[in-house]
Amino acid sequence: MGFRCGIVGLPNVGKSTLFNALTETAAAQAANYPFCTIEPNVGNVGVPDPRLEKLAEIAKSGKVIETQLGFVDIAGLVRGASKGEGLGNQFLGNIREVDAIVHVLRCFENDDIQHVDNRVDPIADAETVETELMLSDLESLEKRVPNLAKKGQQGDKEAKLGAVVLGRALDLLRDGKPARLTEANDAEEARVLDQAQLLTAKPVLYVCNVNEEHAAAGNDYSARVFAKAAAEGAQAVVVSAAIEAEIATMPADERGEFLSELGLEETGLARVIRAGYELLHLLTFFTVGPKEARAWTIEAGSKAPQAAGAIHSDFERGFIRAETIAFDDYVACGGEAGARDAGKLRQEGKEYVVHDGDVMLFRFNV
DSSP, X not given: OOOEEEEEOSTTSSHHHHHHHHHTSOOSOOOSSXXXXXXXXXXXXXXXXXXXXXXXXXXXXXXXXXOEEEEEEOOOOOTTGGGTOTTHXXXXXXXHTSSEEEEEEEOOOXXXXXXXXXXXXXXXXXXXXXXXXXXXXXXXXXXXXHHHHHHHHTTOHHHHHHHHHHHHHHHHHHTTOOGGGXXXXXXXXXXXXXXXXXXXXXXXXXXXXXXXXXXXXXXXXXHHXXXXXXXXXXXXXXXXXXXXXXXXXXXXXXXXXXXXXXXXXXXXXXXXXXXHHHHHTEEEEEEEOSSEEEEEEEETTOBHHHHHHHHOHHHHHTEEEEEEEOHHHHHHTTSHHHHHHTTOOEEEXXXXXXXXXXXXXXXXXX
16 A cells, blocks of 8 residues: 655745755756756655564564555646646646645755745745645536535435535635535545545645755744644644755764754654654554565554455455564564564454554465
């Protein structure tokens, strides 16, 4: 199961620099002019998790394999994108394919880096992008909702439900509010919203790109972004893309000291990953053995068979049970054998809801 976050924003706010740093590659050409990113660059990032290293140490695992989160570097947007201006159609199409939006906002001043509007105003930048997304959704729903309502009147129950649910989203958009504020009263309504693939229904993480001196505590610009995020139920983090780019080129054993000198406890990558996990309602479970210790990502609320399916579809199809140990118990008991002897290894069935940090071994028959 893959989860992808689309990195968006106006041109020259640091999207490609952040992407390069996050994926520790030079796949995206970072340049000081608009539209240097034309085709979306895609990179998978290993999710840092100290629990995985601890499990591997206890089990003496030969390999350590982190779970992955995907990032897509999407071309910069300009006003009129909803009408196809600039690379608008491609931009909107690329956003439609991701699970969440990582919205990079310029929260730094630098006369050497051109801004499309010749000013530093992260709130206005955010509104420019969101307005184009809302206009695209508005145009789509103003066509779809009347058609669904007409079919609903003719006895199509699915169309009737769609007209009701998407009608609520349309009302919000007409009021200048994103579709993610649409309330779903049950799982069926949530499904309708999800299948509509509305751009403004996607969860948003605001990344405040600041100068090096503001990387630890942020600045007045980022404070405004955090207030905006809190007001709309979004997430926000402070990152210095320039620092992250420098860290990406360092040997792993030098990064801790470098971060400490800057007053930072962790990389921006770790903050973005953690916020992305929370935004997408994800959790991690582990499989551990002498060959490898591996982390896996699933949605919170997933049951044991779905977790098994994250490894292989055969595991889910032939699921029998999951031998499960909580992370803390695995560590406290010194591994699987100790946990088994202490009665901490549980046999869980098809209705078991997986917890973050579970160490699992799946029994299946195909």
